[in-house]
Amino acid sequence: MIFSDPASVAVVGASDNxxxxxxxxxxxxxxxxxxxxxxxxxxxxxxVLGRPTVRSLSELDEAPELVVLAVPAxxxxxxxxxxxxxxxxxxxxxxxxxxxxxxHRIREAGARLLGPNCLGVFDAATSxxxxxxxxxxxxxxxxxxxxxxxxxxxxxxxxxxxxxSRFVSVGNQADVTATEALLDLVSHxxxxxxxxxxxxxxxxxxxxxxxxxxxxxxxxLLTVGSSVAAQEAALTHTGALxxxxxxxxxxxxxxxxxxxxxxxxxxxxxxxxTSGVPRGRRVGVVSDSGGQGAIAAxxxxxxxxxxxxLSSVDALPAGASRRNPVDLxxxxxxxxxxxxRAVEVLARGGEVDSVxxxxxxxxxxxxxxxxxxxEVAVASQICSLATETGISVVVHSMRExxxxxxxxxxxxxxxxxxxxxxxASLANANRLGSNEVEVAPRTATTTxxxxxxxxxxxxxxxxxxxxxxxxxxxxxxxxxxLRAPFALKADWLAHKGEHGGVKTNLTDPATAFEEMRARLGxxxxxxxxxxxxxxxxxxxxxxxRDPSFGPVVLVxxxxxxxxxxxxxxxxxxxxxxSVAQEMLARLTCAPLLSGWRGAPAPxxxxxxxxxxxxxxxxxxxxxxxxxxxxxxRVGPDGVLAVDALIIPSExxxxxxxxxxxx
Numbered sequence: 001m002i003f004s005d006p007a008s009v010a011v012v013g014a015s016d017n018x019x020x021x022x023x024x025x026x027x028x029x030x031x032x033x034x035x036x037x038x039x040x041x042x043x044x045x046x047x048v049l050g051r052p053t054v055r056s057l058s059e060l061d062e063a064p065e066l067v068v069l070a071v072p073a074x075x076x077x078x079x080x081x082x083x084x085x086x087x088x089x090x091x092x093x094x095x096x097x098x099x100x101x102x103x104h105r106i107r108e109a110g111a112r113l114l115g116p117n118c119l120g121v122f123d124a125a126t127s128x129x130x131x132x133x134x135x136x137x138x139x140x141x142x143x144x145x146x147x148x149x150x151x152x153x154x155x156x157x158x159x160x161x162x163x164x165s166r167f168v169s170v171g172n173q174a175d176v177t178a179t180e181a182l183l184d185l186v187s188h189x190x191x192x193x194x195x196x197x198x199x200x201x202x203x204x205x206x207x208x209x210x211x212x213x214x215x216x217x218x219x220x221l222l223t224v225g226s227s228v229a230a231q232e233a234a235l236t237h238t239g240a241l242x243x244x245x246x247x248x249x250x251x252x253x254x255x256x257x258x259x260x261x262x263x264x265x266x267x268x269x270x271x272x273x274t275s276g277v278p279r280g281r282r283v284g285v286v287s288d289s290g291g292q293g294a295i296a297a298x299x300x301x302x303x304x305x306x307x308x309x310l311s312s313v314d315a316l317p318a319g320a321s322r323r324n325p326v327d328l329x330x331x332x333x334x335x336x337x338x339x340x341r342a343v344e345v346l347a348r349g350g351e352v353d354s355v356x357x358x359x360x361x362x363x364x365x366x367x368x369x370x371x372x373x374x375e376v377a378v379a380s381q382i383c384s385l386a387t388e389t390g391i392s393v394v395v396h397s398m399r400e401x402x403x404x405x406x407x408x409x410x411x412x413x414x415x416x417x418x419x420x421x422x423x424a425s426l427a428n429a430n431r432l433g434s435n436e437v438e439v440a441p442r443t444a445t446t447t448x449x450x451x452x453x454x455x456x457x458x459x460x461x462x463x464x465x466x467x468x469x470x471x472x473x474x475x476x477x478x479x480x481x482l483r484a485p486f487a488l489k490a491d492w493l494a495h496k497g498e499h500g501g502v503k504t505n506l507t508d509p510a511t512a513f514e515e516m517r518a519r520l521g522x523x524x525x526x527x528x529x530x531x532x533x534x535x536x537x538x539x540x541x542x543x544x545r546d547p548s549f550g551p552v553v554l555v556x557x558x559x560x561x562x563x564x565x566x567x568x569x570x571x572x573x574x575x576x577x578s579v580a581q582e583m584l585a586r587l588t589c590a591p592l593l594s595g596w597r598g599a600p601a602p603x604x605x606x607x608x609x610x611x612x613x614x615x616x617x618x619x620x621x622x623x624x625x626x627x628x629x630x631x632x633r634v635g636p637d638g639v640l641a642v643d644a645l646i647i648p649s650e651x652x653x654x655x656x657x658x659x660x661x662x
Contacts, residue, residue, distance in 0.1 A: 009064055067088050069098075097116070186211050359397075386412065454526060531633050537633070542630070603639065
């Protein structure tokens with residue numbers, strides 16, 4: 001309760017100067033003076049905002065429970081030492097540049113620090129306002145790594161009529177983390193939806209988002225990193241093919257969150273979600289303009305939503321079209337109540353899951369003041385219909401603000417000034433699903449890791465490989481019972497092709513062996529039968545440990561062109577075979593897996609099982625950092641992995657005779 005409802009607070013650095021942080025923090029703290037003791041500390045003494053101050057914390061009769069640090073960094077160590085000496089248990093570190101030694105002293109004393117370099121904290125439920133800026137109370141919980149981005153989200157939420165229930169700027173997360181701030185919102189009564197801005201993800205973030213979803217509080221996530229991958233590529237192709245945002249999106253799918261790209265999109269979506277998640281993708285469109293209805297329909301279709309034909313439309317106003325989109329064709333102007341009647345026909349008809357009302361509604365009152373009260377009454381009817389039917393209603397109004405627009409927002413119906421924002425918010429809401437899975441553990445091999453391709457084949461016993469055996473001399477090749485054509489591989493090399501460590505389509509493997517050994521040196525080589533089956537598709541299946549989200553699994557178009565096309569999809573591991581099939585269906589190359597141009601369809605069921613088993617293995621084996629099968633050739637008669645690479649968790653590459661990447 002230290003950072004949500006402290007019994008007493010002290011603002012150190014309180015100021016009467018409106019341009020200083022100490023002024024905003026003091027003014028905000030005094031908002032809650034009826035609920036808690038508020039102390040203002042200014043080393044020069046005097047009054048701040050008409051309230052007496054003390055020169056130091058030691059002058060107080062009791063230790064404040066929470067202290068706000070709004071003094072220059074040079075003064076922070078002395079303030080912290082004094083605060084700890086009198087028994088302070090919590091700090092809000094507004095000041096940047098607080099050194100590690102001060103943070104260590106706070107932790108050692110058993111106290112907590114929010115920040116440093118944060119914008120503060122606000123809680124509408126407890127009248128706690130220890131942050132720069134103004135906040136309108138509402139239902140959106142905000143946790144932000146950037147104070148300014150968080151403040152922008154709060155401002156947009158106020159403009160949309162949504163408001164903020166709780167605001168936590170975590171700053172540098174030297175002690176209190178975003179994960180903790182999110183978990184604290186699970187039981188926060190005013191919060192119905194959560195908006196998050198993070199630039200980095202710490203341990204437990206998936207657990208926190210999942211707990212919020214389980215509590216009925218969907219999460220909308222804003223992050224950055226699409227321009228430059230935030231992860232280093234590891235030794236496998238998997239690392240090069242997986243960007244930071246791929247993994248973030250996989251985490252969102254797993255826990256039923258949605259990632260957006262702007263603060264406005266975050267607030268637009270949150271406004272839709274406050275009244276619930278749409279039941280499906282069918283959308284009914286109502287407009288008093290055929291053009292605006294058609295534009296809405298096109299945008300909805302482009303976002304993957306459907307605008308289905310209607311059958312139960314007899315109750316629509318006279319003159320209105322019986323199609324979807326519904327064009328009121330002037331009926332709205334004749335009687336404003338026809339807007340509510342049209343929405344009601346769609347909402348109660350059972351043929352759509354949500355309704356978009358687009359166009360002039362919201363503008364009648366400002367343009368014709370005598371119609372304002374009637375328009376507000378219709379807005380209230382639309383809000384009641386949305387509540388009664390559970391159908392999501394989103395309004396696009398040509399008027400950015402009006403009495404009717406405010407009435408809609410107050411009643412829980414989101415309003416956007418552009419149709420593209422209205423449609424985008426509804427489409428994003430339909431992305432809110434959950435792939436949380438319970439994977440029944442299958443017996444995982446306990447065979448110790450050994451480097452090399454042959455050892456990887458042995459460890460990955462859940463998939464099939466071509467027949468092969470080790471060769472170290474030309475005599476080993478002369479005794480082979482394998483059938484041509486052959487592949488010859490240097491067992492110890494990771495990316496064999498980059499070092500000339502693989503030869504394919506061989507009919508004379510002995511000559512190829514002598515040439516390769518002369519160039520790469522003595523060692524274990526692998527003679528392998530080539531997979532000559534027809535109608536096969538080459539894929540890559542990989543799994544790795546993400547530093548923030550844990551094990552992830554990737555599948556995509558494979559072979560030598562994997563990094564060129566980057567046709568991949570990623571999920572958190574482990575996955576079930578059914579989720580693996582969903583991954584395959586998302587690939588651009590998915591038609592190749594269903595029988596392209598009359599070819600027999602590959603065995604996707606067996607392929608999905610390999611994906612699931614590989615994801616389970618990495619999850620169950622902390623000694624492994626990465627596993628990759630590339631290429632995997634899948635045909636109508638099953639799956640063959642043609643190459644495999646396993647990387648141990650501790651970067652042990654001592655078994656590699658030649659560095660993989662010079």
